[in-house]
Amino acid sequence: MIQRAHTNADGDVRNDSIYILTSQCHYFIWLNEDQSVSLLTKTLDEEAEWWDITASPQEDLVDLQQHWLMLLTCINVAELYLHSIEVRDVQQILQHPTILDLDDEHDGLWDGSKCYSFRQTYVDDEGDRIHARIEIMTPDEAYYFYTLENQSYVARHYQPPNVFGRQELSYLNTIQWEASERYFERFKQFMSQNFKIDLGTN
Structure with missing residues (x-):
């Protein structure tokens, strides 16, 4: 989890700081005013306390180094893919009159091998806000979801x-x-072809 510099309440x-949770430890890394970096860690025990490992020998930081490389890989994948689908394209599609007329629970659009379904934003029975999304069912009946959460x-x-149940796309799974x-x-x-929506293509 990456947190940019900010002023709290x-x-x-x-x-700027980074939090990493591994199968063994918590790590907290942050940037000091003098641009130096500080490292803290603690075990997964509920009563564990943070301790400074900034000056630890390199061989003691192998676990952190391995997960740091994993973090850099995730950041590279996020920069490559995360913004390639435009929020405005999803918004434009969801607001098309044909899509608005569909029944969220039963209606979809078929292109011969894939089914496209749509969910508008609503508040469920427990008061939770459910965000608008587009669902694509593939020929093998897997699903990809594209959600307007932010x-x-x-x-x-x-x-x-x-x-049953959605899972986040792992940043380590480029496929x-x-x-x-x-x-x-x-x-x-x-x-674009069937509903004349003017969308950019890659």
């Missing part, structure tokens, strides 16, 4: 065939990210 200034990017999830790109690009072409 108490008025305290917080510098204003800066389209969140993506995946559901394998014959499995799934590329597949989600291809399915959405074909979906945009389908919408």
Whole structure:
């Protein structure tokens, strides 16, 4: 989890920081005012306390180094894919009159091998806000979900065939990210050709 520099509710200034949870430890890394880096860690025990490992020998930091490389890989994948699907494209599609007329629970659009379904934003019976999304069912009955959970990017999830429940796309699984790109690009072409929605193509 990456947190940018900010001022919290108490008025305290917080510098850039990174939190990493591994199968063995918690790590907290932050940037000091003099641009030096500090490292803290603690075990997974509930009563464990943070301790400074900034000056620890390199061989004691192998676990952190391995997960740091994993973090850099995730950041590279996020920069490559996360903003390639435009929020405005998803918003435009969801607001098209044909889509608004569909029954969220029963209606979808078929292109011959894939089914496209749509969910508008609503509040469920427990008072939770359910965000608008586009769902693509693939020929093997897997699902890709494209959700408007925030204003800066389209969140993506995946559901394998014959499995109930969405899961986040792992930033270490570039195959799934590329597949989600291809399915959405074909979906945009389908919408442009059949509903005359002016969407950019990659």
